[in-house]
Amino acid sequence: MKLLKVKEKLEKKQIKKRGIKKEYKNNVNSKGNDLKIIGITGSRGKSTTAVMIHNYLKSLGYKSTLYSSVMVDSPASHLKKNEAYEVAVRDEESLISIIEEAEAYGADYLVLEVNESTLAKGFLKDVPFDVRVLTNLNPKHNLEQYSEEQYVELKKSFFKDIEDDCKCVIGFQDYDKELLDELLKVNKYPKFICASNYIATVKGIESEKVTCLLTGLDTDITGMKLQFKMNGNTHKLETNLIMSYNALNILTALTTLEVLDVLDVNKFEQSLEKLVIPGRAEVYRVNGRLIVVDTHLPAMLDCLKVLKEQGKVNKIKVVVGSMGYGYKHWEERFKTQEFASQRKEVRKYAMDLLIGIADYVYLTESDSGKENPINICEEMKSYLSDEVSSTIIVDREEAIKQAILDSEEGDVVFISGRGNRRILCNSETTMKLLKDSDVVKKILKCIKWN
Structure with missing residues (x-):
């Protein structure tokens, strides 16, 4: 052997x-x-x-x-x-x-x-x-x-x-x-x-x-x-x-x-021909819209920017959250104050990327751990300032739903950050099961979009 x-x-x-x-x-x-x-x-x-x-x-x-x-x-x-x-x-x-x-x-x-x-x-x-x-x-x-x-x-x-x-x-x-x-x-x-x-x-x-x-x-x-x-x-x-x-x-x-x-x-x-990479540029083409689930914010934004400049898409709406720190079962390095400080730098970097590309941003939860997800969202919103319109919807499923409902023909809804992950750690000791692609399918079925 x-x-x-x-x-x-x-x-x-x-x-x-x-x-x-x-x-x-x-x-x-x-x-x-x-x-x-x-x-x-x-x-x-x-x-x-x-x-x-x-x-x-x-x-x-x-x-x-x-x-x-x-x-x-x-x-x-x-x-x-x-x-x-x-x-x-x-x-x-x-x-x-x-x-x-x-x-x-x-x-x-x-x-x-x-x-x-x-x-x-x-x-x-x-x-x-x-x-x-x-x-x-x-x-x-x-x-x-x-x-x-x-x-x-x-x-x-x-x-x-x-x-x-x-x-x-x-x-x-x-x-x-x-x-x-x-x-x-x-x-x-x-x-x-x-x-x-x-x-x-x-x-x-x-x-x-x-x-x-x-x-x-x-x-x-x-x-x-x-x-x-x-x-x-x-x-x-x-x-x-x-x-x-x-x-x-x-x-x-x-x-x-x-x-x-x-x-x-x-x-x-x-x-x-029919290959789907779970949570990696996973695409839903419905009612003239493009709904994309992906983990990589910078790379996806670059591609969407090009498509927009070429006139192949209209508005770009982004659903995004940010990981916190301190969930009890995470590795020790994810529980330190140093890591918490690094998260602030990452959040600012991510929001800076959105400026000039995204037309609207839906700020939501994403493995907040010990941090309050509302505080994380408000921090991200402060980095966007008035340069990009945004709203805070802490419940991730509701944020995805609102982004889809707000979209118009020719728009892209980009659901960023979690890819194919199902476990969302929403406090220091609790978690819930939520996978972005499942949420999209559920919403599309509910609103009867084909």
């Missing part, structure tokens, strides 16, 4: 494991060393890229298991599909459970999303990944927890000190050529770059060195049309996924599948 070394090391620690579904308990993985393991890290796009790869592999008839922050899809696991798990590979307990679940299912592929907190703990070091993927790398992505240097080193660590043969896919977008050169030299294994022709040209990368090169992109509210070069051939691809930043996620998925020698561009395009 390919993961035997890792499994034996973990079992010696007598780590508690999740149970396996009854129907899979006595299964033995007959695949042996044929299991392919794909690890995906990066600043953005990890979940989307992982889901795309997993969905395509399943469409070809392979047994693929997925563990990502937006969803887990592993038939032998008791974890519910299409639910957010924040950090799917959180600790050694999670890892040995994932190994046993993949074994029991007899998986051909194991697709793992790997975030920085997982890398910092170091327990993935012995996992023999066949492909290691970096979607992109923005040194400023997580300044609340890491300095730029610490963050970059964490991401680079995924590609260092590798004992087992592997291939490395490198998405090139948010960082400079010098860092790319470092990544290309960080280990002895083959590297495959994916990037847009624009980025490659601006940052001085010869297009011939790019495995998957985006040469054309057209976006509107119905989706995207991409043109790209791979292995000397030009391909075209259409998808109903919106937002231009998803283009690089598509390139990264295509490159990974090419490296695995399973890529058929036409079949990949077909696999995207």
Whole structure:
């Protein structure tokens, strides 16, 4: 078994494991060393890229298991599909459970999303990944927890000190050529770059060195049309996924599948037709409106701004809240006064982004924890001043409903921040279950919009 070394090391620690579904308990993985393991890290796009790869592999008839922050899809696991798990590979307990679940299912592929907190703990070091993927790398992505240097080193660590043969896919977008050169030299294994022709040209990368090169992109509210070069051939691809930043996620998925020698561009395009990434640019097109559920405020605002400037959307209405601090079950670092102070900086930054782009803002709750959600909303409103019209509706479901009802044909309602998460921590000791996409569906059914 390919993961035997890792499994034996973990079992010696007598780590508690999740149970396996009854129907899979006595299964033995007959695949042996044929299991392919794909690890995906990066600043953005990890979940989307992982889901795309997993969905395509399943469409070809392979047994693929997925563990990502937006969803887990592993038939032998008791974890519910299409639910957010924040950090799917959180600790050694999670890892040995994932190994046993993949074994029991007899998986051909194991697709793992790997975030920085997982890398910092170091327990993935012995996992023999066949492909290691970096979607992109923005040194400023997580300044609340890491300095730029610490963050970059964490991401680079995924590609260092590798004992087992592997291939490395490198998405090139948010960082400079010098860092790319470092990544290309960080280990002895083959590297495959994916990037847009624009980025490659601006940052001085010869297009011939790019495995998957985006040469054309057209976006509107119905989706995207991409043109790209791979292995000397030009391909075209259409998808109903919106937002231009998803283009690089598509390139990264295509490159990974090419490296695995399973890529058929036409079949990949077909696999995207009805694909929904839970809580990631999740779109509802109703009554001439566009309702979008997504976690990434800056990236989504950039895309919506372009669509508005092109006359493809009218007004942009944003539903947004802010995390507080101090919920009893959060990690200790989320309970400190230092973290509380950082939240104020993040809130001001977020509100500054809205100025000049959003036409109306609905301020609401979002994991307020120990803080009073009304106080958080009033603080955010003060940063908006009179530059953007806004209203405070603390109940998140009511805020989403009001934004939808206030919208007109051609408008966008962007529900920001929580993505696919269901648990909302609304005091120091309490929580409630509320998932934005479920709320949208409930409201649309109630008001009978098709």
